[in-house]
Amino acid sequence: MDSIRIVGGQPLHGEIPIGGAKNATLPLMAAGLLTEERLTLTRVPRLADIETMAELLAQHGIAVERCGNDGRSLSLGGAITNTEAPYDIVRKMRASILVLGPLLARMGEARVSLPGGCAIGTRPVDLHLKGLEQMGAVIELEAGYVVARVAGRLRGATIIFPTVSVGATENLLMAASLANGQTVLRNAAREPEIVDLCHCLVAMGARIGGIGTGELVVEGVDRLHAATHAIIPDRIETGTYACAVAITGGDVVLRDARVDHLGAVSRVLEEAGIGVTEVPEGVRVRRLNGLHGADVMTEPYPGFPTDMQAQFMALMAVAEGASMITESIFENRFMHVSELTRMGARVNVHGASAIVRGVPSLTGAPVMATDLRASSSLILAGLAAKGETVVSRVYHLDRGYEDVEGKLSAVGAKIERISE
Ligand code: UD1
Numbered sequence: 001m002d003s004i005r006i007v008g009g010q011p012l013h014g015e016i017p018i019g020g021a022k023n024a025t026l027p028l029m030a031a032g033l034l035t036e037e038r039l040t041l042t043r044v045p046r047l048a049d050i051e052t053m054a055e056l057l058a059q060h061g062i063a064v065e066r067c068g069n070d071g072r073s074l075s076l077g078g079a080i081t082n083t084e085a086p087y088d089i090v091r092k093m094r095a096s097i098l099v100l101g102p103l104l105a106r107m108g109e110a111r112v113s114l115p116g117g118c119a120i121g122t123r124p125v126d127l128h129l130k131g132l133e134q135m136g137a138v139i140e141l142e143a144g145y146v147v148a149r150v151a152g153r154l155r156g157a158t159i160i161f162p163t164v165s166v167g168a169t170e171n172l173l174m175a176a177s178l179a180n181g182q183t184v185l186r187n188a189a190r191e192p193e194i195v196d197l198c199h200c201l202v203a204m205g206a207r208i209g210g211i212g213t214g215e216l217v218v219e220g221v222d223r224l225h226a227a228t229h230a231i232i233p234d235r236i237e238t239g240t241y242a243c244a245v246a247i248t249g250g251d252v253v254l255r256d257a258r259v260d261h262l263g264a265v266s267r268v269l270e271e272a273g274i275g276v277t278e279v280p281e282g283v284r285v286r287r288l289n290g291l292h293g294a295d296v297m298t299e300p301y302p303g304f305p306t307d308m309q310a311q312f313m314a315l316m317a318v319a320e321g322a323s324m325i326t327e328s329i330f331e332n333r334f335m336h337v338s339e340l341t342r343m344g345a346r347v348n349v350h351g352a353s354a355i356v357r358g359v360p361s362l363t364g365a366p367v368m369a370t371d372l373r374a375s376s377s378l379i380l381a382g383l384a385a386k387g388e389t390v391v392s393r394v395y396h397l398d399r400g401y402e403d404v405e406g407k408l409s410a411v412g413a414k415i416e417r418i419s420e
Contacts, residue, residue: 001392001393001394001395001420002394002395002398002417002418002419002420003390003391003392003393003394003417003418003420004379004382004390004391004394004397004404004405004415004416004417004418005388005389005390005415005416005417005418006364006379006382006383006385006388006389006390006391006413006414006415007364007387007388007389007414007415008248008362008364008382008383008384008385008386008387008388008389008414009248009384009385009386010248010383010412010413010414011248011249011250011412012244012245012248012250012251012252012383012408012411012412012413013250013251013252013411013412014252014253014410014411014412015252015253015254015255015281015410015411016241016252016253016254016255016407016408016410016411017255017256017407018233018234018237018238018241018254018255018256018257018282019043019045019046019233019234019237019402020042020043020044020045020072020230020231020232020233020234021045021192021193021196021231021232021233021234021235021236021237022045022047022049022050022234022236022399022400023095023166023191023193023234023236023307024192024193024196024197024231024232024234025041025044025045025050025053025231026049026050026053026093026095026098027095027098027170027174027193027197028041028196028197028200028229028231029041029050029053029054029057029064029074029076030053030057030098030099030101030102030170030174031102031174031197031200031201031204032057032062032064032076032077033057033060033062033080033099033102033103033106034102034105034106034174034177034178034201034204034224035204035223035224035225035226036077036078036079037077037224037225037226038075038076038077038226039075039076039077039200039204039226039227039228039229040067040073040074040075040076040226040227040228040229041073041074041076041200041228041229041230041231042068042072042073042228042229042230042231043072043073043230043231043233044066044072044073044074044231045072045231045234045402046072046402046403047398047399047400047401047402048395048398048399049093049095049399049400050074052089052092052093052096053093053095053096054074055089056085056089056090056096056099057076057099059082059086059089060080060081060082060083060085060099060103061078061079061080061081061082062076062077062078062080063075063076063077063078064076080103080106080107083103083107083109083110083111084110084111084112084145085099085100085103085110085111085112085113086113087113087144087145090112090113090114090115091113091115093399094115094123094167095167096112096113096115097112097115097125097128097167097171098167098170098171098174099112100112100128100132100146100148100171101128101132101170101171101172101173101174101175102174102175104132104137104148104149104150104154104175105153105154105174105175105176105177105178105179106178108149108150108151108152108153109148109149109150110146110147110148111142111145111146111147111148112145112146112148113144113145113146114141114144114145114146123330125146125167125168127161127162127163127165127168128165128167128168128171128172129146129148130159131157131159131161131168131171131172131175131185132148132154132171132172132175134157134158134159135150135154135155135156135157135159135172135175135176135179135183136150136151136154136155136157137149137150137154138150152180153178153179153180153220154175154176154178154179154180154220155179155180155181156176156179156180156181156182156183156218156219156220157183157184158183158184158186159172159183159184159185159186160186160187161185161186161187161188162187163187164187164188164189164214164300165189166189166191166193166194166300168189169185169188169189169194169216170189170193170194170197172185173185173188173194173197173198173201173208173216173218174197174201176218176220177201177204177206177207177208177218177220177221177224178220178221178222178223178224179218179220180220181219181220182217182218182219182220183217183218183220184215184216184217184218185215185216185217185218186214186215187214188213188214188215188216189300189301190212190213190214190300190301190302191300191301192232192235192258192261192301193232195211195212196229196231196232198211198212198216199211199229200227200229201224203227203228203229204224204225204226204227205221205223205224205225205227206218206221206224207219207220207221232258232261233256233257233258233261233282235257235258235261235262235263235265235305236305236307236308236373236400237400237401238254238257238258238261238262238283239262239265239305239308239311240308240311240376240380240401241254241285241407242254242262242265242266242269242274242276242283242285243269243308243311243312243314243315243380244379244380244383244408244413245274245285245286245287246269246272246274246285246287246291246315247291247314247315247318247380247381247383247384248383248384248413249287249291250286250287250411250412251284251285251286251287252284252285252286252411253279253281253282253283253284253285254282254283254284254285255281255282256281256282257282257283258282258283259276259277259278259283262276262283263301263302263303263304263305264296264299264302264303264304264305265304265305265308268294268296268304268312269285271292271294272291272292272293272294272315272316272319273287273288273289273290273291273292274286274287274288274291275287275288290320291315291318291319291320291358292319292320292321293316293319293320293321293322293323293356293358294316294319294323295323295324295325295326296309296312296323296324296325296326297325297326297328298326298327298328298329299328299329300329306327306328306329306330306333307373308373309325309327309333309373310333310336310373310374310376310377311373311376311377311380312325313325313336313337313340313345313347313354313356313377314336314340314345314377314378314380314381314384315380316356316358317340317343317344317345317346317347317356317358317359317362317381318358318359318360318361318362318384319356319358320358321358322355322356322357322358323355323356323358324353324354324355324356325353325354325356326352326353326354327352327353327354328352331352334349334354335370335371335374336370336373336374336377336378337349337354339367339368339370339374339378340362340377340378340381342365342367343362343363343364343365343367343378343381343382343385343389344359344361344362344363344385345359345362345381346358346359361384361385361386362381362384362385362386363385363386363387364382364385364386364387364388364389365385365389366389366390366392367381367382367389367390367391367392368391368392368393369391369392369393369394369396369397370393370396371396372396372397372399372400373400374396375391375393375394375396375397375401376397376400376401376404378391379391379397379404379408379415382415383408383413383415390418394417405417
């Protein structure tokens with residue numbers, strides 16, 4: 001297993017390229033199941049999760065090919081030959097559940113393994129299933145699999161989500177685009193990744209109103225067609241590198257990043273003393289004068305993202321004063337706390353909130369990554385710490401960050417991958 005070795009204390013200067021968003025690419029790949037024609041996605045990041053989704057689609061019969069001059073495009077096409085998503089692939093990545101809606105809408109049946117437990121909480125899929133049932137699907141659970149069937153086509157329905165769910169909104173949007181009649185999704189997620197999915201579906205011939213709002217209205221069509229779509233830049237990769245600059249003190253342009261997708265992240269960073277400005281190349285981030293404690297609560301977009309909580313905690317660990325970080329989306333998403341503590345952070349967790357008392361500096365240590373965003377928070381802590389930090393189990397990091405050691409060393413960090 002690979003690990004990442006960091007010697008902290010180097011301020012970052014220069015430019016970091018931001019790749020296409022992982023969480024936009026995964027549902028867009030599932031959308032490839034909605035048409036027999038070709039879907040071409042550009043600006044696709046090179047990440048383990050993308051490979052997992054490609055593997056899943058391939059066993060459904062969809063040919064997934066890397067193409068384009070830069071090898072960053074994916075072309076998807078072919079007939080669906082199998083409507084089962086097996087446990088062996090689904091257990092590796094929860095987002096596999098996103099094939100359920102498209103398979104059911106296209107083929108009238110799907111058998112998808114339940115994702116099972118997950119390090120950051122129970123994460124049920126009940127909202128996905130209830131919505132599909134409202135659209136006429138009959139759903140049974142058999143030996144750990146969701147077995148869904150519909151006679152004829154799914155039919156439009158008004159679905160009111162009791163909680164905002166990114167994945168359920170995506171699954172039902174895709175299903176509704178091929179349903180009979182109108183579907184209204186109320187209290188829908190408004191994340192930029194949802195907007196990106198809507199834009200791609202519209203390019204494929206879907207009819208969607210209310211894009212970017214909490215109420216999406218979909219008029220189902222008989223079939224969707226070929227399209228080419230460029231993936232939006234990854235706002236979580238952007239936010240993570242913004243925290244890297246903030247924690248080391250430096251001045252970096254995050255190339256191709258979009259400030260308008262950062263939501264509460266740019267406001268909170270500014271409150272902490274970090275300059276976040278739009279420039280023609282992307283977003284410029286620099287430490288202005290000192291780093292100050294700031295409180296955050298994770299919320300659906302445009303609130304502060306749960307996927308930035310761990311990284312922000314690393315930053316607050318070395319800020320002046322105290323900050324309170326409240327996690328309202330997932331239970332059990334504070335696994336990074338014990339590892340940050342080993343590096344000298346002062347953090348107390350009370351239920352869903354963590355009080356972070358800033359210390360002047362962290363000290364390097366061997367630490368272990370427990371999930372994707374926890375891994376990046378340990379990388380950030382290592383960049384700021386005195387001495388050497390070795391982060392092990394970096395396969396978590398490779399699920400969502402492309403070439404983290406290359407991107408950070410290019411702007412002055414002392415960081416390298418140790419391959420075994
Ligand atoms: C997506 C993101 C993930 C991010 C999360 C929240 C992808 C591939 N993953 O995950 O990185 O952390 O959004 O921004 O895009 N819930 C239910 N029932 C359901 C579905 C969800 O109770 O059927 C609950 C969850 O347990 C959680 C909340 O709703 O408390 C939000 O989860 P959701 O938005 O669905 O997260 P994901 O789509 O799994």
